[in-house]
Amino acid sequence: MKLIGYFRSSAAYRVRIALNLKGIAVEHASRHLRKGEHRAPDYVALNPQKLVPALVLDSGEVLTQSLAILEYLEETHPEPPLLPRDPVGRARVRALALIPTADIHPIQNLRVMSYLREKFGQTEESAFAWSRHWIETGFDAYEASISTDRRTGAFSHGNAPTMADLCLVPQIFNAARFKVDMTKYPTIQRIHDVCMKHPAFDAARPARQPDAEP
Amino acid sequence: MKLIGYFRSSAAYRVRIALNLKGIAVEHASRHLRKGEHRAPDYVALNPQKLVPALVLDSGEVLTQSLAILEYLEETHPEPPLLPRDPVGRARVRALALIPTADIHPIQNLRVMSYLREKFGQTEESAFAWSRHWIETGFDAYEASISTDRRTGAFSHGNAPTMADLCLVPQIFNAARFKVDMTKYPTIQRIHDVCMKHPAFDAARPARQPDAEP
Numbered sequence: 001m002k003l004i005g006y007f008r009s010s011a012a013y014r015v016r017i018a019l020n021l022k023g024i025a026v027e028h029a030s031r032h033l034r035k036g037e038h039r040a041p042d043y044v045a046l047n048p049q050k051l052v053p054a055l056v057l058d059s060g061e062v063l064t065q066s067l068a069i070l071e072y073l074e075e076t077h078p079e080p081p082l083l084p085r086d087p088v089g090r091a092r093v094r095a096l097a098l099i100p101t102a103d104i105h106p107i108q109n110l111r112v113m114s115y116l117r118e119k120f121g122q123t124e125e126s127a128f129a130w131s132r133h134w135i136e137t138g139f140d141a142y143e144a145s146i147s148t149d150r151r152t153g154a155f156s157h158g159n160a161p162t163m164a165d166l167c168l169v170p171q172i173f174n175a176a177r178f179k180v181d182m183t184k185y186p187t188i189q190r191i192h193d194v195c196m197k198h199p200a201f202d203a204a205r206p207a208r209q210p211d212a213e214p
Numbered sequence: 215m216k217l218i219g220y221f222r223s224s225a226a227y228r229v230r231i232a233l234n235l236k237g238i239a240v241e242h243a244s245r246h247l248r249k250g251e252h253r254a255p256d257y258v259a260l261n262p263q264k265l266v267p268a269l270v271l272d273s274g275e276v277l278t279q280s281l282a283i284l285e286y287l288e289e290t291h292p293e294p295p296l297l298p299r300d301p302v303g304r305a306r307v308r309a310l311a312l313i314p315t316a317d318i319h320p321i322q323n324l325r326v327m328s329y330l331r332e333k334f335g336q337t338e339e340s341a342f343a344w345s346r347h348w349i350e351t352g353f354d355a356y357e358a359s360i361s362t363d364r365r366t367g368a369f370s371h372g373n374a375p376t377m378a379d380l381c382l383v384p385q386i387f388n389a390a391r392f393k394v395d396m397t398k399y400p401t402i403q404r405i406h407d408v409c410m411k412h413p414a415f416d417a418a419r420p421a422r423q424p425d426a427e428p
Contacts, residue, residue: 048359049317063306065308068309068312094285098281098316099279102315106317119340
């Protein structure tokens with residue numbers, strides 16, 4: 001399999017962690033989002049959604065959308081599991097995973113920030129304030145969902161990493177870029193610190209990727 | 215079970231279709247988003263994410279995030295299936311479902327539109343142009359993903375409704391409010407027309423809900 005990503009893409013980062021946790025070796029390729037390489041015809045032919053990541057299977061089939069890829073990896077490489085066994089627990093993990101994936105990241109990613117600057121004439125500062133606002137709104141929701149729930153353990157759900165943590169950690173990395181005050185989110189920060197001691201999370205960090213830039 | 219929604223919420227609309235397709239009878243309750251009823255303390259105690267829908271199980275447990283609820287319904291009420299059986303097909307359906315769910319709707323929902331007007335001082339017209347832009351970007355991706363793929367049938371994947379259609383249809387309803395030109399998306403429009411002839415989709419329409427307003 002080949003993962004086409006970008007070192008700083010939160011969505012690609014989620015998939016890198018999953019591959020590492022499950023011990024699946026893949027070839028890595030990169031599309032430089034700031035240079036627009038995801039809009040090049042050869043990539044659009046692979047992924048008409050013009051987003052990263054894309055996972056190219058050995059059969060040639062192309063999977064897109066990070067959460068769909070995580071579910072695919074879970075179904076085809078079930079160990080170690082990234083979802084609990086009980087349906088209510090699975091629903092909880094998926095709901096947590098969707099907070100960064102649907103409620104935060106899409107509103108403050110590169111293409112949205114570009115629109116704010118180019119079409120609305122917003123300054124860098126006000127575009128940053130926008131990003132911080134949506135990250136904080138989402139982290140408020142995430143923190144409130146885990147801080148007093150007894151199902152929260154060392155990780156967001158229990159004592160092993162799940163899809164929720166895989167989606168949370170890249171958003172925390174992103175939050176640091178926008179200078180979000182993480183002291184407001186002690187449970188999220190605690191889980192982040194546990195995750196980053198895990199080699200699967202550490203190796204997936206943007207700075208450790210071959211296409212990383214300062 | 216009780217579904218707490220809002221007639222015009224795309225996310226609640228997705229879940230209503232699934233419940234209808236699977237023949238699951240639930241109690242319906244509404245939180246008026248424009249009146250801020252989703253921020254009332256009694257609702258925040260149920261769903262600290264302050265979003266609709268929420269599905270309250272008979273056990274009292276509360277499920278949130280429409281896609282997580284759809285997966286829960288699929289796992290606990292497998293017939294008729296809303297996902298195909300093969301992992302690659304399941305990944306395709308989930309990826310399609312994520313286009314409206316993650317890439318369109320979160321960027322142009324009520325709270326984001328409010329920010330544009332209140333913080334950036336955008337006019338109604340420029341906020342509408344914003345919404346249209348993100349709907350069209352997402353529909354371009356959806357149309358390109360289904361128009362020539364042989365797995366597309368009467369519905370987005372094959373000849374029965376899947377999670378992809380459940381997420382697509384509410385976004386088309388939303389697109390009409392923002393006057394998106396649907397002639398650019400013939401495959402999406404064709405699937406929409408097929409869906410709306412299905413009683414499960416028809417009964418889930420915003421206008422058919424008890425809390426509907428003109």
